Each structure stands twice: as structure tokens, then as C-alpha cells.
Amino acid sequence: MANTALADPDAGLTQxxxxxxxxxxxxxxxxxxxxxxxRLWHYRHFVAAYANAKLVxxxxxxxxxxxxxxxxxxxxxxxxxxxxxxxxxxxxxxxxIAYLCTGLFIFNFxxxxxxxxxxxxxxxxxxxxxxxxxxxCLPLAITVTQFQQLLGSLVVLVAIVLVTGEPITLxxxxxxxxxxxxxxFNAGLTMVVARMGAKLADLKQxxxxxxxxxxxxxxxxxxxxxxxxxxxxxxxRLVEVNPILVYIELARxxxxxxxxxxxxxxxxxxLVAAGWAIVMGIxxxxxxxxxxxxxxxG
Amino acid sequence: MADQYETSNxxxxxxxxxxxxxxxxxxxxxxxxxRVHKGASGGTSPVAALRRMVTRTTAPNIREVHAVKGxxxxxxxxxxxxxxxxNGSGKSTLLRAIAGLLPVNRGAVYxxxxxxxxxxNAALLNDLxxxxxxxxxxxxxxxxxxxxxxxxxxxxxxxxxxxxxxFASLPMRTYSSGMAARLRFSIAAAKKHDVLLIDxxxxxxxxxxxxxxxxxxxxxxxxxxxxxxxxxxxxxIRDTCERTIWLESGVLRMDGPTDxxxxxxxxxxxxx
Numbered sequence: 248m249a250n251t252a253l254a255d256p257d258a259g260l261t262q263x264x265x266x267x268x269x270x271x272x273x274x275x276x277x278x279x280x281x282x283x284x285x286r287l288w289h290y291r292h293f294v295a296a297y298a299n300a301k302l303v304x305x306x307x308x309x310x311x312x313x314x315x316x317x318x319x320x321x322x323x324x325x326x327x328x329x330x331x332x333x334x335x336x337x338x339x340x341x342x343x344i345a346y347l348c349t350g351l352f353i354f355n356f357x358x359x360x361x362x363x364x365x366x367x368x369x370x371x372x373x374x375x376x377x378x379x380x381x382x383x384c385l386p387l388a389i390t391v392t393q394f395q396q397l398l399g400s401l402v403v404l405v406a407i408v409l410v411t412g413e414p415i416t417l418x419x420x421x422x423x424x425x426x427x428x429x430x431x432f433n434a435g436l437t438m439v440v441a442r443m444g445a446k447l448a449d450l451k452q453x454x455x456x457x458x459x460x461x462x463x464x465x466x467x468x469x470x471x472x473x474x475x476x477x478x479x480x481x482x483x484r485l486v487e488v489n490p491i492l493v494y495i496e497l498a499r500x501x502x503x504x505x506x507x508x509x510x511x512x513x514x515x516x517x518l519v520a521a522g523w524a525i526v527m528g529i530x531x532x533x534x535x536x537x538x539x540x541x542x543x544x545g
Numbered sequence: 546m547a548d549q550y551e552t553s554n555x556x557x558x559x560x561x562x563x564x565x566x567x568x569x570x571x572x573x574x575x576x577x578x579x580r581v582h583k584g585a586s587g588g589t590s591p592v593a594a595l596r597r598m599v600t601r602t603t604a605p606n607i608r609e610v611h612a613v614k615g616x617x618x619x620x621x622x623x624x625x626x627x628x629x630x631x632n633g634s635g636k637s638t639l640l641r642a643i644a645g646l647l648p649v650n651r652g653a654v655y656x657x658x659x660x661x662x663x664x665x666n667a668a669l670l671n672d673l674x675x676x677x678x679x680x681x682x683x684x685x686x687x688x689x690x691x692x693x694x695x696x697x698x699x700x701x702x703x704x705x706x707x708x709x710x711x712f713a714s715l716p717m718r719t720y721s722s723g724m725a726a727r728l729r730f731s732i733a734a735a736k737k738h739d740v741l742l743i744d745x746x747x748x749x750x751x752x753x754x755x756x757x758x759x760x761x762x763x764x765x766x767x768x769x770x771x772x773x774x775x776x777x778x779x780x781x782i783r784d785t786c787e788r789t790i791w792l793e794s795g796v797l798r799m800d801g802p803t804d805x806x807x808x809x810x811x812x813x814x815x816x817x
Binding site for chain 2: 261262263265266269270271272273274275276289290292293296297300301303304307308374375376377378379380384447449450452453455456540541543
């Protein structure tokens with residue numbers, strides 16, 4: 248009515264032609280990959296602020312506040328040490344407590360990233376439906392938050408390692424690239440589960456099982472040599488390339504003098520670690536980007 | 546009362562028509578169908594969930610709702626358009642489709658720039674202070690840190706949450722619903738949007754804030770934006786919009802000057 252009442256130079260055009268004439272674009276269209284990446288870079292401050300805010304918020308109701316960032320890994324380590332170090336004593340591993348904590352903290356980094364990642368979209372629908380930003384910011388922010396948590400854990404870990412009598416060596420420096428590779432891997436994986444969790448509400452229920460199975464397959468709680476002794480050869484080869492096991496072994500090699508390892512060849516270990524980071528980092532990003540339009544649907 | 550509306554319309558109606566009318570939103574026979582989870586009754590256990598994932602069946606209780614059925618219209622730069630209709634007539638769904646958040650199943654929605662949807666439920670982080678929420682919200686809208694720093698005091702000032710003491714430093718969960726809505730509106734209104742979609746946000750807040758927000762909407766329109774307003778309060782539609790679209794059961798029932806459409810809608814609503 249209001250449209251037709253006026254003499255209009257655009258009269259006679261169909262809606263689509265009108266849109267094309269004035270350069271309008273389809274609402275919510277997915278930007279091309281390069282443009283998307285550029286936008287994501289533009290939003291890096293948002294990722295940092297959001298990650299920081301989440302970290303603060305997660306402790307805001309606790310009386311001890313941010314102290315929990317260190318207390319949580321400590322308590323965890325104490326409980327597992329009680330069970331696996333004292334009750335089910337493991338004699339085969341020298342310095343078991345340090346061995347256990349290294350595995351536990353490194354595994355926990357990926358585990359919590361994945362757990363929170365499944366809710367990255369579904370838990371932030373309010374934000375997603377109100378504001379436009381590249382959605383990849385959310386899983387990335389989760390990875391950054393967990394990375395900050397990991398730094399807290401690493402402080403505890405270094406203390407434990409030193410107290411249990413390990414010497415400080417140059418090999419410790421290797422921990423830095425190892426953790427960075429794992430962070431890239433986690434970012435990719437978090438983006439994958441974020442997209443899957445946005446569509447499959449049931450994923451949240453299944454995740455604890457998958458993660459527990461993954462933990463047992465990563466030799467966190469017991470000696471990794473058990474895999475070689477009890478599994479057929481092909482299964483051992485499979486466990487050897489398990490990404491978390493690889494990252495844990497790198498950390499153990501860096502921090503501990505004589506921890507048992509499954510991958511005896513160090514160059515191969517690094518190759519697998521870097522390979523996983525590249526494949527998962529790029530693959531996860533591409534997979535997440537392809538779903539960009541649908542995240543508001545919930 | 547009626548006289549009052551007449552005069553307020555007399556002020557807003559003869560807005561100088563821009564010579565060339567530039568369309569900002571073109572909606573072409575849009576159909577939106579979305580799926581609703583009714584809440585699973587058949588097996589929420591992990592095993593049942595796993596079985597569903599493996600067999601690739603969807604949860605048993607999903608129903609499709611055809612909320613918008615073939616709506617066509619064009620919105621121009623500088624217009625404020627009211628969207629009215631009974632509850633469940635598809636108004637909010639249409640806004641989401643324009644914002645690009647719900648993909649259309651048939652037809653198309655074309656927009657200028659990136660429309661921004663401002664709803665009452667657009668929650669930020671409730672555990673964080675109001676001030677931090679402002680910073681996050683601004684960054685999420687794509688502002689640079691320098692801009693954010695400059696704008697934050699203005700936004701808090703505009704929202705008026707500090708009128709009863711220093712609320713900006715308290716977590717947002719301690720806010721009343723009106724205060725939270727005011728802060729959210731203030732954040733979203735801090736940026737210039739090509740197209741701003743407002744879902745009932747102006748209804749919240751006290752009289753003073755309503756005045757300020759209506760003023761802000763007017764400014765946004767003057768800076769060549771287009772504003773859509775969904776509201777059940779016909780008075781706020783009358784005050785801010787000169788054009789109104791009436792949706793009923795997902796179908797565009799009427800599109801024209803606010804006066805005519807609102808009158809027809811009122812007759813319809815009273816006659817029901």
C-alpha cells in the first residue's frame with residue numbers, strides 16, 4: 248500500500264531486482280573464508296575480554312575466588328594420588344606423583360575445553376541472537392580461558408615436580424612449544440564440538456563417556472607401557488598416535504628424568520604432535536565456518 | 546487522549562522525504578519454519594541419546610512451526626516501522642529472519658549492512674558487573690578498545706543504572722529486570738546501525754528512560770538508519786513509527802501509515 252502509492256523510479260522491479268540494484272545482500276549470508284578470518288582477527292579483543300570475563304565469572308560465586316584456579320588442580324592431584332599412588336600402588340613408575348600430575352593436567356586442558364565447547368553455542372544463544380560477531384569467537388574464547396587455567400595448573404605442576412626431586416634442566420623449555428601445539432589442537436577440536444553441540448543437544452549427555460574412554464586411552468593414570476604389554480600390535484600403533492597421549496608424553500619427556508614413554512622416537516613424537524595441531528586447527532576452523540549461518544537457530 | 550496522538554503524529558508525519566528512497570531491507574515472499582523442542586519425554590538417558598545419534602533419528606518430540614508465511618515488503622532508509630499483531634503472529638520470528646539469525650526456508654531477505662536485533666532477552670553475562678558487560682557488548686559489536694573506553698561512561702550514564710547508587714560495578718544478576726533491559730538497550734543503541742530491530746525493549750524501563758530511548762531511536766533514524774519496532778503497546782508505536790506492518794498468523798495483513806493500520810488493528814482486536 249505505502250509502496251505503490253508513490254511514483255517510484257524503482258517501480259516494476261521485482262524485490263530481488265530491487266535488492267540487487269541497491270547492493271543489498273542476503274541476510275545472514277556466510278562471509279567467504281578470507282573475509283571471515285579477517286573479521287575474526289578484528290574481534291580478537293572481544294575474544295580476550297570474553298575469555299577473561301568467563302574466567303572471573305567462573306570463580307565469582309566462590310569465597311576464595313581466583314585461588315581456586317590453583318586449588319582445583321591441587322585437589323584433583325591429591326585425590327588421584329590417594330587412589331592410584333597409595334591404594335593401588337604403582338611400583339613400576341619412578342616418581343609416580345609427578346608422572347600422574349603431568350598426565351592429569353595436560354589431559355584436563357583438552358577435556359574441559361571439549362566439555363565447555365559443546366555448550367559454546369547453545370549456552371550463548373542470547374548473545375548470538377542479539378549481536379553480530381564471527382561465532383568462532385566463542386569456542387576460541389573457551390580455549391583461551393582453559394589456557395589461562397592451564398597456566399595455573401602448570402605452576403602447581405612445576406612445584407610438584409621440583410618437590411619430588413626432579414632436577415631443573417634445559418629440556419623444560421620444550422614444554423612451551425608442546426603446550427602451544429596442544430592449544431592449537433584444542434582450539435580446532437573445540438570448534439568441532441561447538442558446531443556439533445549446536446545441532447545435537449544430546450551430545451552433552453554422551454560427552455562424559457567419550458572423554459572418560461579417551462582418558463583411559465591416554466595413559467593418564469597408569470604406566471603407558473601397559474598398552475604395549477597387553478594390546479595387540481595394531482592397537483598399540485593406534486594408541487601411539489592418540490593426540491592427547493602424544494602431548495602428555497611430550498610434557499613428561501620435558502619435565503621428568505625417567506618416565507616410561509610409549510613413543511621412544513622423539514622426532515616422530517614431535518611430528519605427530521605438530522600434525523595433529525595443524526589438521527585439527529585448520530580442519531576445525533573450516534568445519535565451524537561452514538555452519539556459521541545456522542548458529543542462531545538453536 | 547485521541548487529540549494527543551493527533552498532534553504527535555502531526556509532528557512526525559511530514560518527515561522530509563529523501564528524494565531518492567534507498568531501500569535498506571527487502572523481504573521477498575519469506576517463509577520461516579523453525580523446529581521446536583517440546584522437551585524430550587522418550588528417554589533422556591545417555592544410552593537413548595547415543596542410540597538416537599547412531600541411528601541418526603531426531604528426538605521424538607520435535608514439531609515444525611511455520612511462523613512466517615510469505616511476507617513481502619520493502620523498508621527504506623530513515624523509516625521507523627512498527628510491527629503489530631496478536632501474540633504468536635510471527636513478529637519476532639520475522640525480526641530474526643531480517644537479522645539473518647533464522648534462515649528463511651523459501652523466498653529471501655536482503656539487507657543493507659548488518660541488521661542488529663535488540664531483544665529483551667538478549668542476556669550478556671549475569672555474573673559480571675554492568676560495566677564489564679558494557680565493555681563486552683561494545684567489543685562484540687565490533688568497536689575498537691579505544692572506542693569502547695570512550696563510550697563506556699556515556700552508555701552507563703544513558704542507561705541511568707547509577708541513579709540509585711553505584712550499580713555499574715555490581716554483577717548484573719543483582720539488577721532488576723527493568724535495569725537490565727535498560728542497560729542492554731543502551732549498549733545496543735551506542736553504535737550506529739544501518740538497521741536496528743527492537744523487540745519490545747522500549748516497553749521496559751521507567752518513564753524517564755522511555756523518553757530518552759525514544760529520543761535515541763529518533764536520532765538513529767536521522768543518521769540514516771531504519772528502525773523496526775515490535776510492541777504490544779500501541780502508544781509507543783504511534784509515538785515512534787510513521788509506518789506500520791500488521792502481521793496475523795504469519796501473513797502480512799496490512800502495511801501502511803501507522804494511523805490507518807493501528808485503527809484497523811484495534812477494530813480487529815476489539816471485534817474478536
